[in-house]
Amino acid sequence: MDPATTTAPMQNDCETEPSSVWSWWPSWRPTSMSLLKTTESKILACIQNDLWARFVTLPSQDRIWTLTLTNKVVRKPAAPKTPLVMVHGFGGGVGLWIRNLDALSRSRPVYAFDLLGFGRSSRPSFPSDAAKAEEQFVNSIEQWRQSVGLENMILLGHSLGGYLATSYAIQYPSRVSHLILVDPWGFPERPQAQTDGNGSQGTEVVKRPSVPRWVKAIAAVVSLFNPLAVIRAAGPWGPGLVNRFRPDFKRKFEDLFDDDTMTQYIYHCNAQTPSGEVGFRAMSESLGWAKRPMLQRVHLLPPSMPLTMLYGERSWVDSSSGESVVQIRDRAYTRVLLVNEASHHVYADQPEVFNRVVENICNSVN
Structure with a gap:
C-alpha cells in the first residue's frame, strides 16, 4: 500500500453527530474510522495483485478513498487497456469487491472507490x-475522474452505484466506453394505486388487502429517520444486529474469513455519521423507489454507448426494468443477463460467473 495510506491523518477518527442532542452516540457505539480502517485492511490483505490505496482529494477538499489494482505479473501491453471503475451500492464500500478485484485486474487496471458519504470517504x-x-454524487465522481486522470473508463455500478453510474454516463457520455449495471436500484417508476370509484365496467382492478393502520404508523415513524439509523441506535448491540439480520454476508465470504470480518466491515461502514445515507434518503421514496426513476431518463444515454445489465435470479430487484431499457433504447446495444443462484449481491453470490461476464465485456472494449 502507498505509505501515505498509513501516515496521512485519518479523517473523522473522532466522529460527532451534527446535533448536540446525539453527542453521546459515538462513545456508546463501538465504532470509529480507525476500526473501519483496521477491518478493511484485513479484507484487502487477501489481494494478490499490486494494490495502491489512497485518498483522492477533490477540489471541494472532500476525499474519496480509492483502490487501484494492476497485475504484477503481466508487463504493460503496448496499447494501454481501458480501466474498469467499480462503484458499490448503498451501505457498501470497496471491501465488498474482494471476490472480484484480483480476477478483474488480470488484464487491465481496476479502480474501486468509496462513494462520497460512504465507507472511508469524506462525509459532507x-x-x-x-x-x-444526485448531482452532488455525480459531480464527486467526475471530480474524482479528473483528479485520478482517467480519460475514459468501463463504468460498473451495483445497486445505488448503478443508478449513479447511469446518471454519470448521461452527463459525461464521452468518458464511458461501456456501462455495466449490476442489479441497479431506482429504475422502475413507483406503481400507482388503481382506483375504481365509479365501478366502471371493462376495467379489471386487483383488490389487495389494505395495510393495517399500525403498519402505516410504524412506516411513518421510520420514514423520519435515515435508513440505517437503527444500527447506530443499537449502540453496543449494533454489530450483533448486523450479524443477526445479515447472516448472508458472513456466508458469502466464509471461505475467505471464518469469523465476523465481513459483517464487522458492514457495521463499521454504516455506524459512522450518516452522510451519503442522507443523500440516498433525499433521492428515494418510501419502500425504496427513486423519486426520479431512471427509466424516465435512460433514453438520454447515447445510442453509441454499449450497456449491459446483470440481475440476480433471486434478487429483490425486478429484472423487468432491464427489458424496459432494451425497448426504450431500441437499436442501441443493450444486453440483459440473469445470473442463476444469485441474489442482489451478484458479485459475491456467483463471483466466477460475474468475473467472467465482466471480463468478457472489458475484452470487447479492448
Missing part, C-alpha cells in the same frame, strides 16, 4: 432535494 452534508443530492 447532502441537500434534501432529490435532484441536487
Whole structure:
C-alpha cells in the first residue's frame, strides 16, 4: 500500500453527530474510522495483485478513498487497456469487491472507490432535494475522474452505484466506453394505486388487502429517520444486529474469513455519521423507489454507448426494468443477463460467473 495510506491523518477518527442532542452516540457505539480502517485492511490483505490505496482529494477538499489494482505479473501491453471503475451500492464500500478485484485486474487496471458519504470517504452534508443530492454524487465522481486522470473508463455500478453510474454516463457520455449495471436500484417508476370509484365496467382492478393502520404508523415513524439509523441506535448491540439480520454476508465470504470480518466491515461502514445515507434518503421514496426513476431518463444515454445489465435470479430487484431499457433504447446495444443462484449481491453470490461476464465485456472494449 502507498505509505501515505498509513501516515496521512485519518479523517473523522473522532466522529460527532451534527446535533448536540446525539453527542453521546459515538462513545456508546463501538465504532470509529480507525476500526473501519483496521477491518478493511484485513479484507484487502487477501489481494494478490499490486494494490495502491489512497485518498483522492477533490477540489471541494472532500476525499474519496480509492483502490487501484494492476497485475504484477503481466508487463504493460503496448496499447494501454481501458480501466474498469467499480462503484458499490448503498451501505457498501470497496471491501465488498474482494471476490472480484484480483480476477478483474488480470488484464487491465481496476479502480474501486468509496462513494462520497460512504465507507472511508469524506462525509459532507447532502441537500434534501432529490435532484441536487444526485448531482452532488455525480459531480464527486467526475471530480474524482479528473483528479485520478482517467480519460475514459468501463463504468460498473451495483445497486445505488448503478443508478449513479447511469446518471454519470448521461452527463459525461464521452468518458464511458461501456456501462455495466449490476442489479441497479431506482429504475422502475413507483406503481400507482388503481382506483375504481365509479365501478366502471371493462376495467379489471386487483383488490389487495389494505395495510393495517399500525403498519402505516410504524412506516411513518421510520420514514423520519435515515435508513440505517437503527444500527447506530443499537449502540453496543449494533454489530450483533448486523450479524443477526445479515447472516448472508458472513456466508458469502466464509471461505475467505471464518469469523465476523465481513459483517464487522458492514457495521463499521454504516455506524459512522450518516452522510451519503442522507443523500440516498433525499433521492428515494418510501419502500425504496427513486423519486426520479431512471427509466424516465435512460433514453438520454447515447445510442453509441454499449450497456449491459446483470440481475440476480433471486434478487429483490425486478429484472423487468432491464427489458424496459432494451425497448426504450431500441437499436442501441443493450444486453440483459440473469445470473442463476444469485441474489442482489451478484458479485459475491456467483463471483466466477460475474468475473467472467465482466471480463468478457472489458475484452470487447479492448
